[in-house]
């Protein structure tokens with residue numbers, strides 16, 4: 001649709017203005033990253049929730065990209081608190097479905113328009129701006145942004161000791177035709193482990209990427225894919241509002257990250273993840289971010305693969 005395409009372009013433009021320069025062929029956001037191969041194997045419980053082919057129990061290959069938020073490839077790992085884990089589940093018939101997760105359970109803005117305003121406030125607050133800066137004023141008057149910033153995590157020991165969230169609500173439908181709203185979560189089998197402020201400050205520039213490469217050379221890294229199930233009244237169209245922790249959580253299966261792909265910097269170029277790719281038994285929910293993100297990712301992909 002016209003309106004979505006125009007919003008996608010405006011979202012791309014505001015992201016591009018976050019960066020001094022977008023290098024040719026590189027991502028305008030989550031620029032620093034590494035591509036890994038993996039597999040996913042569903043538990044029997046997964047099929048009780050959805051008929052989606054990758055949730056039936058046969059192992060499926062995965063492509064997984066770990067990343068740091070922001071558009072600067074040369075940024076030190078310790079400087080960026082928002083981490084990405086984007087992944088594609090690859091079905092035998094050539095179809096795929098993706099999850100694009102960050103290490104935060106909620107998003108910073110309730111609507112795409114407000115995300116544009118948030119970025120503009122950040123851009124109007126360069127280092128050494130007089131206080132309160134435009135960003136401080138924005139955060140002070142937007143509770144969701146305040147919660148997000150307050151919830152940012154310390155640097156983890158490893159990408160393998162952090163949890164990741166696709167944030168938006170999806171819908172799963174099982175063979176009996178029962179549909180449930182869910183939110184995806186990815187939990188580390190190694191357990192959550194963070195660095196102290198001193199350890200983080202002393203960490204080398206590529207600490208997290210080097211650590212993951214070394215760790216996977218010693219053996220696969222495992223995560224649990226879970227679905228948090230909504231109850232009536234839980235908001236499905238506002239990614240800034242967490243559902244209560246006591247909601248039922250179903251263990252859907254095991255993600256094994258097996259190793260970095262050869263020449264990751266080239267391998268990442270033709271990859272373009274999308275959060276709203278549907279399958280039988282798996283649909284996007286009613287969050288307006290799905291259409292907005294489809295649109296901005298299309299612009300971003302075309303720009304880096306002209």
Ligand code: HEM
Pocket residue numbers: 011012015026027028029030033065066067083084085086100101102107112115165166167168271272273289292293296297300301304
């Ligand atoms: C309107 C809000 C958002 C905008 C404008 C936006 C924008 C972008 C852009 C332009 C990219 C680069 C895409 C590419 O070149 O392929 C990107 C990557 C990414 N985004 Fe978003 N994003 C938004 C919301 C989110 C949310 C809510 C999440 C997580 C739930 C998320 C997770 C990611 C991840 C993990 C990547 C890296 C993908 C990769 O490794 O290829 N984004 N985002």
